[in-house]
Amino acid sequence: MNTTLDLLEKNTKGIIADYDMQKVPLKLLEMGCLPGNEVVLLEVAPLGDPIYLYVNDTHLSIRKELAKEILVNVE
Template identity: 45%
Template sequence: MRLSDLKPGEEAIISGFTDELKYLQLMEMGCIPGERVRLLSRAPFGDPISIQISSYKLSIRKSEAHNILVEMHSEDTRSLRQA
């Protein structure tokens, strides 16, 4: 599933990207495969969405969040060091 499919409050683990052009930039901003991500809220007009990654918040347009693949397994216990 994709990051844009999450509902507010839901958490998932980033598993990959579909956009070859933008994935480097997303990773540089902290959206790394294996990282836990939480959808915090949608903006008042429905888009963009705000997400929590590691210890910070990002605002990301839905069309861009659509390029981020996520998995909702909770078994993935990879420790997420947050600093």
């Protein structure tokens, strides 16, 4: 099933499928948010945003507006 990263439920996994390079900063790529990598949504901040991810052996936090741009495959 295809969805976007911001819609992932807490404690679920997805595989990063694709995104529009123009809308995603280089830093996110360098942190390891690359197509094919597994991503886990660990926590959502109290007011629903930002979200807390585990990807590429890294714990990181991004805002939903950015997560929206990232397509993920969920089993």
